[in-house]
Amino acid sequence: MTSPASTESVPPQLSAGPRPAQGPAADEGLARRLRALACTAPLHDLDTRKANLAGEYSVYAMAEVALAAIDLVTLNMDFDTGADHEQIVARLLPRIAAQAPRRPAGEHERVARWVLENLINVGSVDRGFRAVYGTFGPDGVYVRRDYDFKLIEEVPGYGGSVYLRTTDEAVNVLVGALDTDVTSAQIAAEVKLEVLISRGRLADAQLAAEQARYRTVQYAETLRKTLEATRRNVRAVDWLNAVPDMIAEALDHVADRYRHENAILTNIRKARDEAEDPEHKRRAAELVDIVKDCIRRHTQLQSRLLEAGPLFRAEQDRQAFAAPAARSGVDLYGHLVAPLLPLPVEQAIRVTDAYFARGTGLRSPASVRVADLVDMLLSPPVEREHLGAELPEPDLIATPDDSRFSEEQLASAMELLDLEHDAPRRLSGLLADARRRDPDLPYLVALLAVHAASPPVGTAYRQGEQRLLFAVDDGTELDDPEFGGADLIVGTALLDAAGMAADRTEAA
């Protein structure tokens, strides 16, 4: 005789004879794996169906493009909205172009759009996918079931625009292994990053930084949902302890991460600037971008957290401190919506139909008189004015040209001041040259030179100008019959446009 425990643990069906599945528990695991498998099906499907497209598309690895698209959407998911459709297409293009460099750019874009639309599954009403699988119920009956899922969903954004988000299914199955404790994983990744950078191992550092960013996105998403819940109803969340604690915790977290990531940023910047190897330099520059993105997300998070307190107080005033109403009405959510949603749809529809029939008010039925109808049908269509009403001829009055200098004079002055960057000149010489050309010109030249004494460096920098006129006073007196003051040194400075552009993107 064996121990009692072992007899208990033996499932009854094992002794009852062979069965196709080991009961509901085993079947549940199977169902879970079937669903996970189903999530990958749309990707395989892309490669199967590319043969049916008009044109020769077999060079493209569609599954690869699709996975890249899902990664891109996940990374670009913003706090409020999601990833922009056009932006995702644009970022997919380099990869697609690399797959078939000889093909025209238009075709690359078509492929990008085709893949993205198929991931959204634009053709179906639900814009989703359905897989059918079978399980054994507790009573041993085989049931076929529908599994509906989405990979990329479209969500409303600001001003009626549509953004893309990856669904949980896509993240879990296709981005992979993200279902971990967000905070601790992030701390671990960042510590690792710091160590890696301090040892100069940039390749590993980049991998760690990208992982950290995935987690940052996930963390921000969790908090966004919390704050949305707070906005909807004060009493849905515990404002006495839980939420204030959570906000304090989150603010601490933001402050902490911000410090941390700024430190990392300084380190990588140093690494970027000091690196000799161009490959290292590029890696470090990419890392700078990733860490900056993390910082941006934290800043966003912080501003959300600060909004929460005032919002709570305003809602508290409205909801809790008003005088109680004399009689209580129907609790629409608690009595209707909440009990309705778990019902099977064929029962729920009776309730919604009853609500619709009495909740929509009235419509006055439209009716036409036969006489009006005949008139309307027989009257010839009004000819549309294609171009609209004629515009009145505008009555223009020529304004007198009261400019002090003419265009030619300006051109001539600019030509004089178009100096070689390594050969600055004295203002006195320029004035003498100008006087030889035109007696009025010295005034313009003097004016431009004085202007150049305080050159608009900031503007030129922003506009990416190549060169800039400047004037410097070295203390020499100007000896001129018409003008007095300092004999300025006027010259042209070359600006490093490319360097400035790089700095600008970094600053942005």
Added chain:
Amino acid sequence: MSDQHAEHAGPRREPDVPLGPPSGPMSAASGVTPADAADAARLVSFGLQPKLMPARDAEYGDLLRRYREEPAFARLADAVATGLGLVVLEVSPRAGMAVTAAEDSVFAVRMGDYARRASADSVDRFLHGLAHLAVAALAFPRPEDLADDGYIGRITVNGVDAFVRQACRRLEERAEERGENTDPASDAPGLEAAWRIYARRSATGATKDARRLAGSTTGIIAKAVAFLTDSGFLQRTGDDSGGAYRTTARYQLQVRDMAGTAAMAELLELGIVPVTDGSATLVPPPDAGDLELAADAGLPFHP
């Protein structure tokens, strides 16, 4: 103020309110003149234009005053409305002559006219009905709000969608906790849970002409609020989050006195008895320390 007027509202009037002695130009003894009947019908016709404000129309205001001051005239106007197949909800300066269509009236709105697709597809019909219910639930989140005559609800299209989606997500989580397989059997689509229908319909979608995708949930909700706006139930206040609206007195009456009770009756007939103990649905989450739960608890209430 409006309470007093509500007492005068036809259907709610106590049966023992004396109809005579004559209290105005129209005497009970001499009977009704055609001019009185015309005035009563005129008042009802004002009530049929739900967007018309009594404060903006002198004649409407005068007739309303007459309704409140002359019980015999009030009875006449109620009779005209009843004869046309209308139900009088309230007659007051704030709501005007608030009438609504009786069930089989020519004024009733039919789902087939409302959305063509919905008449053929029961899933779409359900979503349209749910959209109307959800708009009301978010406009009047607490029972007190529905009861308080001065309350003005504010909703946005995206807000309604988010609120229903959160409710669905919560049910999904609960089903997962219990280890239920909620995927419906392929041969019995009618047994699919209502929340799943909503959850798997996409929230929005890009269309070629930059309009809202009509079959998406925000498209369905936008249709509902546009229709309610035409019915004089909502007023558009802005464009943020897919369109912002506020409620009118008429909407509150319609939901409180007609739709809410009708839907409740249907639910009770299905054998579902919602637990009612005053403010039962407005409780904080059961375990306050569970912050992870708060992250997804977008519900206004935790039933």
